[in-house]
Amino acid sequence: MAVPKRKTSKARRDRRRANWKLEAPGFVSCPQCHEPKMPHHxxxxxxxxxxxEVVAAAE
Incomplete structure (x- = not known):
């Protein structure tokens, strides 16, 4: 079984985990009403x- 030869430092461990970010969803403006909406929705x-007009707008 493989065993680490050296302890992984906190800096190296945290650098590896630094790219686990959440990204904000990409919004586009609706060409009809110019409100932000998800693309392809x-x-x-x-x-x-x-x-x-696909869905009758709830007013």
Whole structure:
């Protein structure tokens, strides 16, 4: 069984874990109502997707 020859220092251990970040989701503005929405999703505000009304907007 493989056993580490030296203790991994806190700096080396933490440097390895430094890239585990959360990223904010990428938002785009809706071409119809200009509200932020997720890309490739129906706009929750106006109900449009790809220039067509897909869902009736809840008012």
């Amino acid at each position: 129906v706009c929750p505000e106006c109900g449009y997707y790809n220039g067509k």
